[in-house]
Amino acid sequence: MPEPPVGGAGGGALTRLLRVFLRPYAGLLAAMTALLAAQAAGNLYLPALNADLTNKGVVSGDTGYVWRTGGLMLAVVLGVGLLSVATTWGTSRVAMGAGTRMRAALFRRVQAFSTAEVGRFGIPSLITRNINDVQQITAFLQAALAPLVMAVLMCAGAVVMAVRESAALSLLLVVAVPVLALVIGGLLLVLVPMARTMQDRVDRINHVLREQITGVRVTRAFLRTGTEQQRFHRASADLTAISLRTFRIYAAIMPVVMVVANLSSVGVIWFGGHLVSRGSTPIGNLTAFLVYVLQVLVYAVIAVSVIALAPRAVASAERVDQVLRTDPVIADPADAVTPAEATGAVEFRHVDFGYPGGERPVLTDVTFTLRPGRTTGIVGSTGSGKTTLLQLILRAFDVTGGEVLVDGVDVRRQSADRLRGPIGLVPQAGFLFGGTVASNLRFAAPDATDEQVWRALTTAQARDFVAAMPGGLDAPIDQGGTNISGGQRQRLSIARALVRPSRLYLFDDCFSALDVATDARLRAALRDATREATVVIVAQRVSTIMHADQIIVLDAGRVVGVGTHEHLLDQCVTYQEIVASQLGEEAA
Ligand SMILES: Nc1ncnc2c1ncn2[C@@H]1O[C@H](COP(=O)(O)OP(=O)(O)OP(=O)(O)O)[C@@H](O)[C@H]1O
Structure with a gap:
């Protein structure tokens, strides 16, 4: 079977699909971004309030200040919680809506296909692309939209706030952030082709299964049940093998990120302890700095776990894009002629x-x-x-x-x-x-x-x-x-x-x-x-x-x-x- 035409390459296909299918949700996405920004501001404000509470309330024994600031912190936490519910609702709506539109577009396109295009992709592959591949993209959107925006806002905001708390300690971030970026980028490069192979093997299973179910009577009549089972087991084992290899890499991502995060915390406490004991940094600033560094690292971890879903979404987007970009050879003419009479001649x-x-x-x-x-x-x-x-x-x-x-x-x-x-x-x-x-x-x-x-x-x-x-x-x-x-x-x-x-x-x-x-x-x-x-x-x-x-x-x-x-x-x-x-x- 000849290969289907290749559409946009790599992440290009995903970007193109997102541009097309997220466009109807531009207003909702803008509102979500604003809510996420408010949520991020709340999250960033909390450590600063805590630093104030420590420096001005606890250290100087001002109980009134402690109560007032504590109350304000509680209000911020509640506000952030409510915003989080709203943004989760919004992103689910956008992800599911975009997925529905994508499936509908695929269905329309496949309906317009002539036998030639259907033959080129193969029926099992068209089914996998409409169901499984769209699901991969939707799952990525659902998991990624809010956390990614939030991670960018929080990382940028936390870095700014951390520098404000202690410029000297901030030098640690200059080492930790690029190390994280390098590790993550390298792993993603390996994962994209593996995810592509994984989807092709899902296709293969679908193909074998479909043929075996529709041809079950022939299989039994010719006593080929055993051979067909072996064929299915081979396809299934191939998928298991690539899945295991892929998920082993996924499994390595988190420990690497956690090592960088923990080493950074140890560094902050080590150097920060010295600065506090020399009296050049107040204790409140050190605790706030520590929280900001942890925020940067926690959101980097969130971003990584979300980005880890990207390779499968990229591979699926290529496959969906290939179908959407294939023009049926049999199409209506631009200047269609209507016969004067419908005689049936x-x-x-x-x-x-x-x-x-x-x-x-x-x-x-x-x-x-x-x-x-x-x-x-x-x-x-x-x-x-x-x-x-x-x-x-x-x-x-x-x-x-x-x-x-x-x-x-x-x-x-x-x-x-x-x-x-x-x-x-x-x-x-x-x-x-x-x-x-x-x-x-x-x-x-x-x-x-x-x-x-x-x-x-x-x-x-x-x-x-x-x-x-x-x-x-x-x-x-x-x-x-x-x-x-x-x-x-x-x-x-x-x-x-x-x-x-x-x-x-x-x-x-x-x-x-x-x-x-x-x-x-x-x-x-x-x-x-x-x-x-x-x-x-x-x-x-x-x-x-x-x-x-x-x-x-x-x-x-x-x-x-x-x-x-x-x-x-x-x-x-x-x-x-x-x-x-x-x-x-x-x-x-
Ligand atoms: N989709 C296809 N792609 C390539 N070749 C095809 C395709 N469909 C039919 N053919 C070939 O075209 C020829 C004519 O096929 P067609 O189905 O028109 O014959 P037919 O006279 O209707 O046969 P039958 O009486 O067996 O139904 C055959 O040689 C067949 O192998």
Whole structure:
């Protein structure tokens, strides 16, 4: 699988995402900063008050001064506590809000992706990026926003206050702070690439797990459970290994910081003790200085523990940014043309097509016309390009040569909504959503009445089995429709396309799981229900399309015959071979 495009590099991606997703919260962030500044001022004021209380109250025995200053200190502590509650509330709101917006933006982008972009990232990776990576970024914001601002304010303020208390002792900070900065910076440089690898391995686990859960029946049938377990254990062990290495480094950060902090305190007490005994510094100033130095170090520790989350957030931001920066190859034109009339007419003019990255062309010089009110059958051996042809009508991919016109206008010049709105598609694999029979049928027509829903079920030959299901229209359907049979799934998919009246119906080999009698009844009912529309039926069985108004025969991506069943039986060798092989099968 080719690598997804690389978006912004390193912290650049995180900065870009934060700029975009924090912008709506600029006002709240400004208010938070003001509250944090007030909180920091309170925290910085307390040691100074304490110094005053010691120097002017305790040392000189002024009890009144002690009470007054003590009361003021209590009020400051309460104020700081209240501010802290407010800022925690604010940062949670900002972090969660930005995360929600990020997830929504990712979801919108992925919805706009064509099969090519989805294939480039891979479904498991897109899921991890939307859930796990956004969560890493949100967790970082939640933990980092207030503490980081607070740490900057407190460190700067405490340094200023410490210098005010004792300029001589402040020289200690000149040594301690750069040592801390160097240690922290070095560790972060090592952690970012490790965090990136960690997220990739989470992707890998997701990939293996998803494949194993969806393919569990095949795994059991081929007795591969043991091998698959080993594959999962390997992916899990790889993640454990990188996680252990990463967290060992995380574990080293705190002791290093604590050693620097404790050595600094010892230094302050050692040198400060000398200054006090020489009488050049009052005892109150020494205790205040000690508190300021501890404040600098405590907030440096807080900053470090928060910054330690950054590498994972940076790695996750790169992965989220890659998705957001990937433009879908299939996009609406700036000057979209709306066809004068929605007739459902389709025309292929010398269409060539090859899948992105594919070596061989899948369709070559395909030309035909589909008219409203007529049914066209498409037959051809497996892999001859039938599904691809329908995908081009829906503009799931762009042609590499020629043009596809719907309602007389090139599909590339129409908006996707206008193009796909009047098309009723029944895909080859009848996918159903988790919910009920009714919620699946109302997927394209939310306002459809029960009567319309039952009518579509009747046409799709699904009325009897739905009526027999407990709950009828409200009968539960599991995700993917796994609680009903393949044939029932196909019929519900057909009914879903019929609930909303369309001008163009595309049935992609969706009759294959039906028995011959149901297939015949369904086609007869369809003829009545879709009388004025353009109908395309891709089929493996000739009996499904032999009564169509026209049949297109594909062979290795080329049209080798167009006409009625009788005409093709007479003129088209490939068609004769297909018919002969199927009659042979039936005879056998
Ligand atoms: N997403 C894809 N990327 C690359 N190649 C593809 C992709 N989808 C299909 N192909 C290739 O294009 C060719 C035509 O595939 P298509 O699904 O259109 O055939 P089909 O006639 O519908 O086959 P079937 O009857 O088996 O459903 C095949 O060779 C297939 O391998």
